[in-house]
Amino acid sequence: xxxxxxxxxxxxxxxxxxxxxxxxxxxxxxxxxxxxxxxxxxxxxxxxxxxxxxxxxxxxxxxxxxxxxxxxxxxxxxxxxxxxxxxxxxxxxxxxxxxxxxxxxxxxxxxxxxxxxxxxxxxxxxxxxxxxxxxxxxxxxxxxxxxxxxxxxxxxxxxxxxxxxxxxxxxxxxxxxxxxxxxxxxxxxxxxxxxxxxxxxxxxxxxxxxxxxxxxxxxxxxxxxxxxxxxxxxxxxxxxxxxxxxxxxxxxxxxxxxxxxxxxxxxxxxxxx
Amino acid sequence: xxxxxxxxxxxxxxxxxxxxxxxxxxxxxxxxxxxxxxxxxxxxxxxxxxxxxxxxxxxxxxxxxxxxxxxxxxxxxxxxxxxxxxxxxxxxxxxxxxxxxxxxxxxxxxxxxxxxxxxxxxxxxxxxxxxxxxxxxxxxxxxxxxxxxxxxxxxxxxxxxxxxxxxxxxxxxxxxxxxxxxxxxxxxxxxxxxxxxxxxxxxxxxxxxxxxxxxxxxxxxxxxxxxxxxxxxxxxxxxxxxxxxxxxxxxxx
Numbered sequence: 106x107x108x109x110x111x112x113x114x115x116x117x118x119x120x121x122x123x124x125x126x127x128x129x130x131x132x133x134x135x136x137x138x139x140x141x142x143x144x145x146x147x148x149x150x151x152x153x154x155x156x157x158x159x160x161x162x163x164x165x166x167x168x169x170x171x172x173x174x175x176x177x178x179x180x181x182x183x184x185x186x187x188x189x190x191x192x193x194x195x196x197x198x199x200x201x202x203x204x205x206x207x208x209x210x211x212x213x214x215x216x217x218x219x220x221x222x223x224x225x226x227x228x229x230x231x232x233x234x235x236x237x238x239x240x241x242x243x244x245x246x247x248x249x250x251x252x253x254x255x256x257x258x259x260x261x262x263x264x265x266x267x268x269x270x271x272x273x274x275x276x277x278x279x280x281x282x283x284x285x286x287x288x289x290x291x292x293x294x295x296x297x298x299x300x301x302x303x304x305x306x307x308x309x310x311x312x313x314x315x316x317x318x319x320x321x322x323x324x325x326x327x328x329x330x331x332x333x334x335x336x337x338x339x340x341x342x343x344x345x346x347x348x349x350x351x352x353x354x355x356x357x358x359x360x361x362x363x364x365x366x367x368x369x370x371x372x373x374x375x376x377x378x
Numbered sequence: 379x380x381x382x383x384x385x386x387x388x389x390x391x392x393x394x395x396x397x398x399x400x401x402x403x404x405x406x407x408x409x410x411x412x413x414x415x416x417x418x419x420x421x422x423x424x425x426x427x428x429x430x431x432x433x434x435x436x437x438x439x440x441x442x443x444x445x446x447x448x449x450x451x452x453x454x455x456x457x458x459x460x461x462x463x464x465x466x467x468x469x470x471x472x473x474x475x476x477x478x479x480x481x482x483x484x485x486x487x488x489x490x491x492x493x494x495x496x497x498x499x500x501x502x503x504x505x506x507x508x509x510x511x512x513x514x515x516x517x518x519x520x521x522x523x524x525x526x527x528x529x530x531x532x533x534x535x536x537x538x539x540x541x542x543x544x545x546x547x548x549x550x551x552x553x554x555x556x557x558x559x560x561x562x563x564x565x566x567x568x569x570x571x572x573x574x575x576x577x578x579x580x581x582x583x584x585x586x587x588x589x590x591x592x593x594x595x596x597x598x599x600x601x602x603x604x605x606x607x608x609x610x611x612x613x614x615x616x617x618x619x620x621x622x623x624x625x626x627x628x629x630x631x
Contacts, residue, residue: 131467138468156491215387220395226611228565230482231580231603233573234588234596238410310478318482318566322573332483336490344487352479359478 160342168346178331182350185316185327188244192251193312197305200256204263204301205293214264225261229254230318242324247316254315255308262304266297299370306362313355328354412594421598430583430602437579438606440496441568444503448560452508453553456515457545466516473513481506481563482570489575499571499579506567507560514556518549551625554618561614565607580606 147162149155160168172178207213207221233250240246270293278288320329328351335344400414424430459465459473485502492498522545530540572581580603587595619626 134464134468135471138472142472158491212387215384216391219388219392223392223608226562226608227604228562228569228607229604230566230573231569231584231600231607233600234584235410235600238588238593238596314480314482314566317480318570321482321486322570329480329483333486336486341487341490344490348479348483348487351483352475355480356475356478359474 158339158341160345164342165345165349168340168342169349172343172346172350178347178350181326181328181331182354184244185313185320185329185354188247188319188325188327189251189309189312189316192248192316193255193309195248195252196256196308196312197259199252200259200304200308201263201301204260204304205267205289205297207260208264208267208297209270209293214268221257221260221264225257229315230322233319233322237323244325246323247319247325247327250319251312251315255311258307258311259301259304262300262307263297266300267293269300270296302366302370306359306366309362310355310359313358317351410593412597416594417597417601420592420594421602424583424595424598430580430599433578433580433583434602434606436496437568437572437581437603440499440579441503441564444500444568445507445557445560445564447500447504448507448511448564449557451504452511452556452560453515453546456512456553457519457541457549459512460516460519460549461541461545473509473516477509477513481567485567485571485574489571494575494577499568499576502571503564503567507564510559510563511553511556514552514559515549518552518556519545521552522548551622554622558611558614558618561611562607565603565610569603 143162146155150159150161207217229250232253236246236249236253240249274292274296278292283292316327317329319325320327321333322329324330328347332344332347332351335341335347396414403411403413404415406413421430459469481502484505488498488502488505492501526544526548530544535544568579569581572579573585574581576582576585580599584596584599584603587593587599
């Protein structure tokens with residue numbers, strides 16, 4: 106029963122961009138592709154291939170514009186962002202601290218492996234009704250759910266990262282009697298960092314997913330709640346617009362973190378590849 | 379003997395935690411935190427009368443069907459996009475965008491559009507799962523060696539045969555890894571879609587019991603979904619190791 110390795114994937118970094126030079130020909134082709142996709146959508150709506158409620162492209166664009174001028178939209182976005190970020194930061198602190206502890210203390214590692222594995226595979230959202238009973242439809246509940254969902258990738262990656270210490274380095278540290286604090290700062294952290302960074306990036310995406318999921322299902326305000334409300338009010342154009350923003354939000358954060366991870370760990374990749 | 383010690387190492391903490399929970403909650407007067415004993419009793423009872431078994435069957439069928447649709451579309455489009463350089467470059471940002479949409483946000487739209495039956499839930503699972511599988515398949519086609527690619531071209535191997543016998547096996551490890559990533563996503567979307575609106579399935583069991591204040595059932599349902607999720611992921615990992623034993627054994631990775 107071992108933890109699956111989730112090594113920092115170069116794929117994730119590729120998500121950023123290919124080179125620093127902008128390839129105009131490719132950009133043009135991508136714009137064309139976007140126009141074709143939108144045109145196909147419009148045709149499908151007009152012909153009636155999609156469910157009758159599906160709004161046309163122009164309606165959705167109108168709704169996107171309208172959302173941008175609505176204070177409620179910005180407030181909701183802010184609430185989702187606050188809940189997701191708060192939960193994510195708590196997860197990072199808790200996950201890294203516990204992970205480094207567990208990963209470096211062998212008996213602790215063996216004892217906790219089943220619990221960690223179970224927690225990671227547990228679909229946390231199933232606990233929402235229970236957490237909701239205890240905490241109500243509040244921001245605290247949302248943050249709790251975000252933490253419960255997003256702490257695992259950081260924890261698992263921190264464990265893997267600190268387990269991976271080179272035996273030669275461990276011996277060297279022992280022979281030279283490197284002080285514990287120095288060892289932690291200059292040996293353990295740098296060597297576990299690439300793994301932790303990946304965990305932090307994955308858990309950011311999960312935080313947003315959990316926050317929006319909680320909002321969709323409960324009365325907690327936020328972007329997800331707006332989508333549910335728009336759907337209940339049969340404002341499908343608005344619902345699609347909010348969905349677009351949810352996607353943009355998720356994509357933006359994923360891209361930003363992939364880029365951050367890449368530049369932060371440039372030294373590691375060079376020596377790795 | 380060694381395995382026995384290992385098992386002891388693995389199991390003592392979970393066992394202690396469950397026992398702690400059992401005794402700490404035994405005297406619980408908090409309505410929302412029922413004693414573990416009551417949770418277990420209600421779960422066993424509902425297993426006995428078939429309530430939970432039907433709910434499980436409904437949820438799992440939706441999950442598996444959604445996942446199968448996702449695999450079908452993800453692999454086919456992934457192979458085509460991966461093998462066509464231009465297409466791959468052009469579509470890359472779009473696929474990444476769709477992959478980043480918080481999948482639970484889709485649930486109200488899909489259920490609102492298609493109603494509360496089983497079909498919309500299958501669509502929701504399929505739509506959420508298709509992107510990681512497609513992305514991994516595209517990556518997988520990249521791992522087919524240039525030499526192999528050239529040899530197939532030189533010998534004029536028909537396109538279909540080439541896809542089936544060269545690209546697909548070459549991309550298989552990545553595809554399976556993609557399904558492994560998609561599986562937990564699918565489970566989450568399955569649960570969310572059932573918690574959002576449903577009249578059967580595990581999510582409905584949880585929702586229904588919490589709205590009628592049968593709190594032990596709510597806890598039991600939630601824990602059961604978790605345990606099922608855990609087992610599915612475990613079983614899939616074992617399956618992956620078997621299916622790809624040739625790959626793990628080879629030095630190619």
